[in-house]
Amino acid sequence: MxxxxxxxxxxxxxxxxxxxxxxxxxxxxxxxxxxxxxxxxxxxxxxxxxxxxxxxxxxxxxxxxxxxxxxxxxxxxxxxxxxxxxxxxxxxxxxxxxxxxxxxxxxxxxxxxxxxxxxxxxxxxxxxxxxxxxxxxxxxxxxxxxxxxxxxxxxxxxxxxxxxxxxxxxxxxxxxxxxxxxxxxxxxxxxxxRGLLYVELSLQTLARDCHSGIWGSLMPNAAWRLNWALSSIKGMDERIRIPGFYERVVPPSEEDLRLMGDLPVISEAERSAMGAKGFIHPYSSPAEFYEKAVMTPSCTICGMGAGYLGEGQKTIIPAKAFAKADFRLVPDQTPEEILDKLKRHLDAEGFGDIHVNCLGMIYxxxxxxxxxxxxxxxxxxxxxxxxxxxxxxxxxxxxxxxxxxxxxxxxxxxxxxxxxxxxxxxxxxxxxxxxxxxxxxxxxxxxxxxxxxxxx
Ligand SMILES: [Zn+2]
Missing domain, CATH: 3.40.630.10 (Zn peptidases)
Structure with missing residues (x-):
């Protein structure tokens, strides 16, 4: 000994x-x-x-x-x-x-x-x-x-x-x-x-940006289409709308809930130091806090770009738009499965013109x-x-x-x-x-x- x-x-x-x-x-x-x-x-x-x-x-x-x-x-x-x-x-x-x-x-x-x-x-x-x-x-x-x-x-x-x-x-x-x-x-x-699926969504609706007055009521706008596509992925209720997305999520066990119930949650001071007015999910107990924070998958828009981003105004229809997004995954989801479901979902919603480029996968x-x-x-x-x-x-x-x-x-x-x-x-x-x-x-x-x- x-x-x-x-x-x-x-x-x-x-x-x-x-x-x-x-x-x-x-x-x-x-x-x-x-x-x-x-x-x-x-x-x-x-x-x-x-x-x-x-x-x-x-x-x-x-x-x-x-x-x-x-x-x-x-x-x-x-x-x-x-x-x-x-x-x-x-x-x-x-x-x-x-x-x-x-x-x-x-x-x-x-x-x-x-x-x-x-x-x-x-x-x-x-x-x-x-x-x-x-x-x-x-x-x-x-x-x-x-x-x-x-x-x-x-x-x-x-x-x-x-x-x-x-x-x-x-x-x-x-x-x-x-x-x-x-x-x-x-x-x-x-x-x-948690696992990770990192994707870039991009599309092009026009050969080049064009005048929003002359063409704005006629031509498809890449930024709008991308926004509609993103809105179809997650709603304001924070639920991810891709069919079957939650299918393979293993819920927390009794023992998980007991352990998470003993953990300290992030304090009000830490939250307000981040400049946030509140958490996106309300919770009534530490176990629920952690269930939402780490045992539930998420979808995050990490960055977006389209059209004119400089100072002042420029009246154009953006020809191109892109967004980078990550999905944090929990057992037993896999990045391949979610990528496949994401592509099918976009197709089914009429966004077949959006190109999905996978930038990273972690199980x-x-x-x-x-x-x-x-x-x-x-x-x-x-x-x-x-x-x-x-x-x-x-x-x-x-x-x-x-x-x-x-x-x-x-x-x-x-x-x-x-x-x-x-x-x-x-x-x-x-x-x-x-x-x-x-x-x-x-x-x-x-x-x-x-x-x-x-x-x-
Ligand atoms: Zn490191």
Missing amino acids: IDGAELDRAIERNKEAVMRELGDFCAQPSISTQDLGMREMARLVVRALERRGFSTRMVETPRYPAILAECRGQGDKKLLFYNHYDVQPPEPLDQWQSPPFQPTIREGKYFARGAMDDKGHLVCRLAAIDAVREVCGELPCTVKFLIEGEEEISSPSLEGVIADNSRDLEADLCLWEFGEVDGEGLSMQYLGF PSRTPVDHPYVRMVAESARDVYGRSQRIYPMSGGSGPAHYFRKHLGVPIMTAGVGYLGSNIHAPNEHIRLADFFNGIRHTARIIADLGGGLDG
């Missing part, structure tokens, strides 16, 4: 080395979409793993290699960490208070591009491994890593990497790339991610709330955060978790170093150092618990 206090002492002793490693990782730019520093970063990661005795393998893909690593442990349990070594571009640079690749500490916060997403998490896991080894001599369970370099460009190679290496990646538990604490400092457990995924490791991971947070994790059966966001569920069948959970104000993808990305070290303590306990348990 492992002693939690001993783990904490080991983490404390290694503090300086951990901060150095975090500094090295965050100082190395690794921007996948700009092809900047990617190979250098991959080498840094491989060196950090090999120094710790991991066997590593680079899996080449058309763009950036994925890193597979493994270190055998004593017991027969296997833990898989999913991470990525690429980051988002730092622009706009003038909005950073310190340079994005020059890690800086201000008021207990660690600022750098990648501090949370995802280098802080990667270093957190390495530090947890070090601490467990220092206390136990050997890892109590086998630890594996899958660290890709294409997460910030939508993981185009990930499914292939997982499918081709499913034997090597096989595990009892997968810890997702991120984790965070809420406004009260409690660790959050996300057990699912929804869920780990069952009654999986035994959900309790284990949630409870191992207790002596770090003073309470077990708050369990969110689904999150509103999307990610490639489906590939892990499909090819490895592994349950996916979250534990980590971020908080809701970490500014990921934005200027001044940061983590709070207290969260960082709590994340390490929690992760070390998860490794210990999966390997057979902590004392007391």
Whole structure:
């Protein structure tokens, strides 16, 4: 059995080395979409793993290699960490208070591009491994890593990497790339991610824009047609009108409703800070709030364009119009099914002239709330955060978790170093150092618990 206090002492002793490693990782730019520093970063990661005795393998893909690593442990349990070594571009640079690749500490916060997403998490896991080894001599369970370099460009190679290496990646538990604490400092457990279908709808009704007086009562207007088409997709009651759209939605279980009933809802202050007068769906309980927020699919117009958008007036009939829209999907919907239903719906409503271009697809995924490791991971947070994790059966966001569920069948959970104000993808990305070290303590306990348990 492992002693939690001993783990904490080991983490404390290694503090300086951990901060150095975090500094090295965050100082190395690794921007996948700009092809900047990617190979250098991959080498840094491989060196950090090999120094710790991991066997590593680079899996080449058309763009950036994925890193597979493994270190055998004593017991027969296997833990898989999913991470990525690429980051988002730092622009706009003038909005950073310190340079994005020059890690800086201000008021207990660690600022750098990648501090949370995802280098802080990667270093957190390495530090947890070090601490467990220092206390136990050997890892109590086998630890594996899958660290890709294409997460910030939508993981185009990930499914292939997982499918081709499913034997090597096989595990009892997968810890997702991120984790965070809420406004009260409690660790959050996300057990699912919504899927995504991103489309661009476009049409052209005329060879070119034309005079709205001479032709306005004669010629078809692309902007009007697009608006009518969009109105046929979702009504003012917020219901999506595509036939069969909700057919495959799995309603929340009793246990989902019980867990969501215990979650804090977004406060009035947070809502008004967003500048919104109200939520689009009224709710009467936390369970209903979360059912509407994350267990119900949505359709969002993300952008539109048509006609004259400059200053003053210009009297024309727009020849072309387009809109970008995303559908967030829940189990058991699939992006292909919804794309097909959307196209049929537009045809049936007389909008066969609208071109539907699919720009992205992600499947929804869920780990069952009654999986035994959900309790284990949630409870191992207790002596770090003073309470077990708050369990969110689904999150509103999307990610490639489906590939892990499909090819490895592994349950996916979250534990980590971020908080809701970490500014990921934005200027001044940061983590709070207290969260960082709590994340390490929690992760070390998860490794210990999966390997057979902590004392007391
Ligand atoms: Zn990201």
